[in-house]
Amino acid sequence: MLIATLIVACKPKEKKDSNKNQTSSEWKVDFLDNFDKFNSNNWQDQRIWVNNETHCYVPEGEFGTREVSQGTLKLKVVDTGKPSPCDNLDKNGKQHPETQYVAGRIVSKNKKEFIKGKWTARLKLGSNGEPSMFPAWWILGAQNNESPVQEEDENICWPLKGSGEIDIFEHHGDHQKDHFTAGAIKSLGECDKGDWWSLRKGFDVTLNEYHEYSVEWEGSDLVYRVDDKEIYRNVGEGDKYPEPMFAILNFAKITDSPMSGKEWVMEVDWVKHEYK
Template identity: 75%
Template sequence: MNNKEESKKKEVSKVWDVDFLDEFQTFNPDNWQDQRIWVNNETQCYVPDGAFGTREVSDGTLKLKVIKLDERQSCDNLDKHGKQHPDTEYVAGRICSKNRKEFVKGKWTAKLKMSSNGEASMFPAWWLLGAQNNESPVEEDNENICWPLTGSGEIDIFEHHGDHMKDEFTTGAIVSLGECDKGDWESKRRNFPATLNEWHEYSVEWEGSDLVYRLDGKEIYRNIGEGDKYPEPMFAILNFAKITDSPMTGKSWIMEVDYVKHEYRK
C-alpha cells in the first residue's frame, strides 16, 4: 500500500454512520423506558409515565424534571437489596434505553441544557451502563452481572453535582475494582467548566483502546487504555436526581434534551 492509499484508508476510518437518533418529537417506547430504582441515597422518587410532569416531550425536546410536591408521599422505588425508598416530597424522571437500544463501543452524543448553572442538591446525569446489569428493570436471562463488573460497566458522559460545583460537570469512566459494588469513582473522572443553562453536546467515543470525551465536538479528556475494558453492549441513561437534603429553590429543576444519538465507524 502506497502513502496515498494509506492516507485514504485512515480518512475513511474517521467517518461515522448514525445507527440511532432520537430527536424527541414524541416519547418513543421503542427507544426508552422509565427506570425506577433507588440508588446513591437519592432523596427523590422516580415515577413512571411522566407523573406530576416529571417527563415531558414538547416542542421537539425531552424535559426530565425534579419536582417538589406540596407534601410527602410514599415511594415504591427499591434499592438493589430490596429496601424501599422512604416517603419523600420530591419526584423525578429517569429513562434508559435498556433492552431497546444497546450498542458495542462507537460514539454516544446528547445535546442538552439545564434550567440553571447549578444549585445545591442537583444531580442530573447522561451516562452508559453495561446491558447485563442486574438492576431493575431485569427483563432478560443474561441480566445477572453486578455493577461495575464487565457486562455492567459504567461510563459517565455528563454528571453535575450541585453540592460540589457550579458551571461545571464531571466526565469519565468508573474503574471496576473486581468485586460487586466496588468501583473507583475518582481516578478516571475529571471536572470541566461549562455554562450548563446553554445548549452543549456531550459525547464519548471509543478511539482505539481509549475513551475520548468531547464537549461540542472538542476533545476535553481521554481515558487512555480504558476503552478495552468496556467490550459489552451498553445502554444509555438520562436522569435528574436530588442527591442531598439541601432545600430546593423553586418548584422544579429541568434537564432539557434536544437529541440522543449513537454512531459507529464505517
C-alpha cells in the first residue's frame, strides 16, 4: 500500500527496542494520542494513489475528510457529487484520474516510529458492509520508498525487510457486514510482490461499536487481539519485521460501486504504542 506530495520537516525516528526491560511483564506506553486535536508532531496527511483506489486523498481535511472533534479523529470518504482533478500519483508517477470521491489518510511516518512492541487503536465505523468500502488501521516499515520520502534511508520497496506491512484491521465492505481481516503481508522477495492472503484471517465483530484492535510481538510471533483477547497469531513471523514501523489510518474506496450516502466515517478514539 502507499505515495504523496506533502513534504514536512524531518524528525528523528523514535526507535524502541523490543528487548528493553524484558524483566517486566507490564506494557509501558511510549506513545499515546487521544485526539484532543490534530497533532502534527504525531501525524501527517498522506496523498497517494495505490490499489486502484477510486478516490483522491486531499490535504488538511478538505471536504471534512479528516476532522478532529469531541475527542475523536474522523476519517471519511466523501462524495462531492462532481468529478474534479486529483493530484495523487502512483508509484510510477501516473496521476489519478478525475473523481468525485475524496478521502482522508494519515501516517505517523517520521513522527512516531517504533521497533516491535504493541500497537493499538480504539475505533469504530459509522456504517459497514457497503460495496467499495475499505477502512484500515495498519503499520509499515519506516524505510518504505513511497512518498513522502523525507530521509535518506527511505529507499526500500514494499514489502521487503525495512518496508514490511502488518495489517491490524481492514474491512472489505464488498465481502460482508461486521467482518474484518488481520494479518501480515508475506514478502515474496521482490519489489511489489507480496502474498496478501496466506497469513491473514477474517473475524466477525460489531463494527459500528468501539473496539480495541492491536498487534503485538510475543517472542517470534505476531499476536492480534480485539479488546485484549487474542484472535489470531502469525507464528514465527515477528522476526521478519525488525525495522522501525509507523502507523497508518485511512478510509479508502476501492471499486466503482456508488456510495449509498454522501460519506463514510471511521472514528478513532485513540492510538498508542507500548513496549516492555
